Amino acid sequence: MxxxxxxxxxxxxxxxxxxxxxxxxxxxAGPAIIAVVTDANKAPIAGVTVTVTGPDGFTGTGETGADGTATIEVPKSGKYVITLDESTIPGGAAVKDGPERTANVLSGNKKILFPVGVPDDGGGGGDSGGAGGITLDxxxxxxxxxxxxxxxxxxxxxxxxxxxxxxxxxxxxxxxxxxxxxxxxxxxxxxxxxxxxxxxxxxxxxxxxxxxxxxxxxxxxxxxxxxxxxxxxxxxxxxxxxxxxxxxxxxxxxxxxxxxxxxxxxxxxxxxxxxxxxxxxxxxxxxxxxxxxxxxxxxxxxxxxxxxxxxxxxxxxxxxxxxxxxxxxxxxxxxxxxxxxxxxxxxxxxxxxxxxxxxxxxxxxxxxxxxxxxxxxxxxxxxxxxxxxxxxxxxxxxxxxxxxxxxxxxxxxxxxxxxxxxxxxxxx
Incomplete structure (x- = not known):
């Protein structure tokens, strides 16, 4: 050959x-918490630090990627606190409803949303492809x-x-x-x-x-x-x-x-x-x-x-x-x-x-x-x-x-x- x-x-x-x-x-893989960080126009935000704390002193940290998600595996089912570090958000924007969330993880993955900022005027226009639309930025x-x-x-x-x-x-x-x-x-x-x-x-x-x-x-x-x-x-x-x-x-x-x-x-x-x-x-x-x-x-x-x-x-x-x-x-x-x-x-x-x-x-x-x-x-x-x-x-x-x-x-x-x-x- x-x-x-x-x-x-x-x-x-x-x-x-x-x-x-x-x-x-x-x-x-075990259960995981998926933090999703997006701006007011639904576009993902990268580089944001997310911390998860839970039972038995568990602490896990993740950073959002280009898709705006950070996945933190947790050891078992239970109640977890998810905290977003607002100092890592570009432009110093704030998280709607605060940077902290509480979630009960039973099995599989738990998705937690962190919407950031205020929508742009007329933000509904423009390209709409992909997650959050295809923009030059x-x-x-x-x-x-x-x-x-x-x-x-x-x-x-x-x-x-x-x-x-x-x-x-x-x-x-x-x-x-x-x-x-x-x-x-x-x-x-x-x-x-x-x-x-x-x-x-x-x-x-x-x-x-x-x-x-x-x-x-x-x-x-x-x-x-x-x-x-x-x-x-x-x-x-x-x-x-x-x-x-x-x-x-x-x-x-x-x-x-x-x-x-x-x-x-x-x-x-x-x-x-x-x-x-x-x-x-x-x-x-x-x-x-x-x-x-x-x-x-x-x-x-x-x-x-x-x-x-x-x-x-x-x-x-x-x-x-x-x-x-x-x-x-x-x-x-x-x-x-x-x-x-x-x-x-x-x-x-x-x-x-x-x-x-x-x-x-x-x-x-x-x-x-x-x-x-x-x-x-x-x-x-x-x-x-x-x-x-x-x-x-x-x-x-x-x-x-x-x-x-x-x-x-x-x-x-x-x-x-x-x-x-x-x-x-x-x-x-």
Missing amino acids: HRGFARLLLALLGLVIGAVALTGVAQA RVLQLILDGVVLSLIIALGALGLNLIFGTTGLSNFAHGELLTLGAFTAFVLNVWWGIDLLIAAPIAIALSGLLWGWGQNQILWKPLRKRGTGLIAAMIVSIGLAIALRYTILFIFGGTPKSYAQFAGQPGLELGPIFITPKAIVLSIIAIIVLVATILWLKSSRIGKATRAVSDNPALASASGVNVERVISVVWVVGAILAAYAGIFLGVTQNVVWTMGQFLLLTMFAAIVLGGLGTISGAIVGSFVVGITVQLSTLIVPTELKTGAALLLMIVLLLVRPQGLLGRPERVG
């Missing part, structure tokens, strides 16, 4: 398996939110693509590297009391050592030496992902958690768009990390060796490249990138046991869309996926926004099977 087509089938098979796993996780806000999401996806997808390029492994446990990185920082920050600015770099370094190098040495290197096939290795990665995910659930519980610092932060209004300072700083660092990784791959000796192994492992080995050493380095780099992506997501949203699994499909979509095995393709694909996911909420329900990116991937692959930046392979 054509090598490129076989890889494509493998990736698409993985997407299907991942979707099934994701559905199972969603069904297994909303489009710009969604594009900005899409860029932030794209950076998180790109950090994870770049490491996933490096591992795929050097080993051929479609690693379905890569999402758990994000989760492990985020929870490693959580332990250092919340349990041990280390400031997040110090805990985050330590967690990233530990993730590279333990979850990257250690995982490769203990599991993947022995499997490679035994000649385990790629399909079997992919199935092993699915099992590993499930085991890690539920181990994290057992240790930390299913309630979303926040870091001790930067949990609630007033946003900045930049013209028609709104963003928090923490998202700006984390995005700038992410861009620097991505650029540094690309320069490392292109300029450093080990980076060039990594590209050689990705192109042809046998030829690279015959040329004197230590293939196993390169693979070990790639695992470390992949885990470091994933850990930062997890911390990025945890700071801007919440730290929760399913966070990596929810991003896994978008990471796979990004690398398939950009071109399997291509570094620049993974980044370009991440931006296409991230922005598409957010903009799709203009016309489809929020629950279907990831499906819009996957649909785009399928359509593009029908036209260009090698992806946006992939090279077509010759047959014969």
